[in-house]
Amino acid sequence: MAVCEGKTFKFNNASIISFASVVGKVESDGPYGDEFDEVVEDNKGGAETWEQAEAQLQSKAFKHALSKANLTPEKTDLIFAGDLLNQCTGSSYGLKEFYIPFLGIYGACSTFAEALLLAGAMVNAGYVDNCGAVTSSHFSSAERQFRFPLNYGGVRTPTAQWTATAAGAAIVAPASKPPYIRAATVGKIQDMGISDLNNMGAAMAGAAYDTLSRHFKHMGTHPESYDLIITGDLGEVGSELLYDLFKRDGIALQKWHKDCGLMLYDREKQDVHAGGSGCGCSASMMCGHFLKRVQSGDLKRILYSATGALMSPTMVQQGGNIPGISHAVEICFN
Amino acid sequence: MAVCEGKTFKFNNASIISFASVVGKVESDGPYGDEFDEVVEDNKGGAETWEQAEAQLQSKAFKHALSKANLTPEKTDLIFAGDLLNQCTGSSYGLKEFYIPFLGIYGACSTFAEALLLAGAMVNAGYVDNCGAVTSSHFSSAERQFRFPLNYGGVRTPTAQWTATAAGAAIVAPASKPPYIRAATVGKIQDMGISDLNNMGAAMAGAAYDTLSRHFKHMGTHPESYDLIITGDLGEVGSELLYDLFKRDGIALQKWHKDCGLMLYDREKQDVHAGGSGCGCSASMMCGHFLKRVQSGDLKRILYSATGALMSPTMVQQGGNIPGISHAVEICFN
Numbered sequence: 001m002a003v004c005e006g007k008t009f010k011f012n013n014a015s016i017i018s019f020a021s022v023v024g025k026v027e028s029d030g031p032y033g034d035e036f037d038e039v040v041e042d043n044k045g046g047a048e049t050w051e052q053a054e055a056q057l058q059s060k061a062f063k064h065a066l067s068k069a070n071l072t073p074e075k076t077d078l079i080f081a082g083d084l085l086n087q088c089t090g091s092s093y094g095l096k097e098f099y100i101p102f103l104g105i106y107g108a109c110s111t112f113a114e115a116l117l118l119a120g121a122m123v124n125a126g127y128v129d130n131c132g133a134v135t136s137s138h139f140s141s142a143e144r145q146f147r148f149p150l151n152y153g154g155v156r157t158p159t160a161q162w163t164a165t166a167a168g169a170a171i172v173a174p175a176s177k178p179p180y181i182r183a184a185t186v187g188k189i190q191d192m193g194i195s196d197l198n199n200m201g202a203a204m205a206g207a208a209y210d211t212l213s214r215h216f217k218h219m220g221t222h223p224e225s226y227d228l229i230i231t232g233d234l235g236e237v238g239s240e241l242l243y244d245l246f247k248r249d250g251i252a253l254q255k256w257h258k259d260c261g262l263m264l265y266d267r268e269k270q271d272v273h274a275g276g277s278g279c280g281c282s283a284s285m286m287c288g289h290f291l292k293r294v295q296s297g298d299l300k301r302i303l304y305s306a307t308g309a310l311m312s313p314t315m316v317q318q319g320g321n322i323p324g325i326s327h328a329v330e331i332c333f334n
Numbered sequence: 335m336a337v338c339e340g341k342t343f344k345f346n347n348a349s350i351i352s353f354a355s356v357v358g359k360v361e362s363d364g365p366y367g368d369e370f371d372e373v374v375e376d377n378k379g380g381a382e383t384w385e386q387a388e389a390q391l392q393s394k395a396f397k398h399a400l401s402k403a404n405l406t407p408e409k410t411d412l413i414f415a416g417d418l419l420n421q422c423t424g425s426s427y428g429l430k431e432f433y434i435p436f437l438g439i440y441g442a443c444s445t446f447a448e449a450l451l452l453a454g455a456m457v458n459a460g461y462v463d464n465c466g467a468v469t470s471s472h473f474s475s476a477e478r479q480f481r482f483p484l485n486y487g488g489v490r491t492p493t494a495q496w497t498a499t500a501a502g503a504a505i506v507a508p509a510s511k512p513p514y515i516r517a518a519t520v521g522k523i524q525d526m527g528i529s530d531l532n533n534m535g536a537a538m539a540g541a542a543y544d545t546l547s548r549h550f551k552h553m554g555t556h557p558e559s560y561d562l563i564i565t566g567d568l569g570e571v572g573s574e575l576l577y578d579l580f581k582r583d584g585i586a587l588q589k590w591h592k593d594c595g596l597m598l599y600d601r602e603k604q605d606v607h608a609g610g611s612g613c614g615c616s617a618s619m620m621c622g623h624f625l626k627r628v629q630s631g632d633l634k635r636i637l638y639s640a641t642g643a644l645m646s647p648t649m650v651q652q653g654g655n656i657p658g659i660s661h662a663v664e665i666c667f668n
Contacts, residue, residue, distance in 0.1 A: 005408075006435035007411050007461060007462050049652050051648055051649060052654075074339075078340065082440065086420050086648060087644065095523065100522060101520035101521065102520065102521065103448060103451075103520055104440040104644075104659075105438060106422045107437070108421070117437075118437070121455075122455065124459075125458075125461075127343045128341050189429065190430075310423065311421060312420050314385055314423070320386075323427070325426075
């Protein structure tokens with residue numbers, strides 16, 4: 001059967017002019033703890049509820065990004081934002097105060113890549129002079145929504161991932177300074193037959209494989225063309241599956257691969273099982289760590305393929321699988 | 335205070351080459367019942383659950399649109415889709431079978447306008463050769479998720495709206511045939527202080543006013559520049575509020591205004607209170623009725639500003655308001 005190839009979009013006029021990240025206490029205790037712009041020590045950050053606390057993470061991250069770009073909300077043309085909360089209220093509540101044209105997006109934990117991709121596309125095409133990309137997640141709001149109430153005290157399985165309490169924000173604009181968004185490939189929904197809410201890495205590995213493979217093909221590149229290939233939050237289980245899939249093509253992807261979910265926490269000392277997850281996981285690792293390294297030229301060319309499990313507790317309770325998706329964004333120093 | 339104006343995007347190379355709609359029994363009994371492409375008589379449409387039935391509505395509508403465009407999934411470059419179900423599973427489950435690059439979006443009941451806007455932008459910029467825009471809603475899946483379980487038998491308030499069981503799908507491509515997407519304005523999140531889950535029209539009216547006003551200003555147009563100004567699902571309460579807001583500017587908007595929520599049902603005979611709502615409401619009215627009239631030249635220029643209540647039962651239970659948003663798309667015969 002003929003398979004849809006889609007397109008890889010190429011951009012020559014989209015730069016990430018600023019980026020910022022805000023994380024919670026557990027994330028600040030991790031190996032990259034001092035790279036984030038702000039740490040919210042208290043789980044509710046002074047808000048009444050976890051959901052409101054998550055909205056504040058987005059607001060804080062976006063404010064940092066605006067400030068670094070010397071930009072005011074009045075001069076900001078557009079925001080793409082999304083999160084894991086029902087009806088994406090982390091974004092709508094977190095960003096309503098800025099009163100900026102807003103397009104809500106949803107790609108589960110792949111949302112930050114979707115936001116960067118669309119921001120790059122809109123800026124590169126000249127529709128807007130600048131565009132924000134913002135996402136968040138919060139351990140406590142996500143656990144009670146997707147799995148169990150925290151006070152139930154359920155035991156987490158070894159394959160379970162830890163939803164990051166974190167937000168990342170970037171501003172994309174036409175500018176002559178790195179990091180540049182040079183290309184992007186939109187993911188396809190992949191159903192690998194996984195129906196375990198605590199095994200999302202497996203649900204997403206096939207999607208990352210498909211998107212990365214198409215990106216390489218369309219760009220005429222190989223893994224060795226990049227300094228790093230970064231996935232969002234495949235975790236330990238999903239990363240191993242991804243290596244297996246590439247191994248069939250004769251590619252040892254592990255040589256170039258980093259997974260944000262495996263980096264955000266110290267898995268020896270922190271009880272996060274198979275690694276971090278959530279829209280805020282790769283958003284904070286990109287905005288806290290990787291984009292700085294591209295900005296400085298330490299990394300010349302990276303491929304960021306965030307991964308999302310398009311899960312719904314309702315559908316899973318009804319016997320449905322968890323489809324995965326992954327969107328790839330190529331970010332370069334030159 | 336300076337206020338963000340945003341941009342109105344202008345397109346010269348984006349045509350809606352096909353469009354289709356699928357509705358439920360109640361919608362087919364309404365005044366436009368014979369304009370839709372397919373009627374699913376049974377509330378579950380042969381599926382096991384309402385959620386799966388909603389996913390099928392999207393799949394069916396998209397298949398009709400592909401067929402009318404003589405397009406196969408393999409030749410389709412991109413889809414924007416969204417819905418009201420938690421984690422947008424109406425879209426991810428409904429469209430996964432097509433295996434087409436997919437970008438999930440969320441704008442509550444404004445989602446179809448967001449999808450058309452983004453599809454138009456991506457096609458007009460040349461990133462893709464064609465792009466789908468698909469949304470759905472389902473009365474039964476929405477009621478139990480947002481308000482009460484249906485078998486609870488709660489009495490609906492007079493301001494309550496009826497979530498449409500419907501889906502709409504359009505394919506946008508560069509082509510020299512109407513309807514053309516000529517311009518679009520992204521909405522800002524507006525919080526009017528409404529916190530009643532059964533009074534969404536009021537929550538959305540301010541958003542429609544803001545977006546329409548900015549669109550007129552940026553385009554140098556007035557309401558009389560259009561044959562019709564179509565809102566998504568303000569219903570009776572929200573439409574009256576919208577007229578009040580425009581009246582302050584000396585504009586009698588009611589002369590040009592149609593609201594899909596007030597059209598989809600026969601409100602004399604059908605017990606839908608303040609009108610229809612849901613992502614499928616304006617999607618089915620646009621794809622079933624209005625786009626045909628632009629295609630034939632009966633309508634030369636319309637402005638479609640779908641409206642969404644960015645509500646979450648969790649946030650409302652926590653005392654939060656329901657912010658509204660509205661995205662405008664200008665669709666023309668020439």
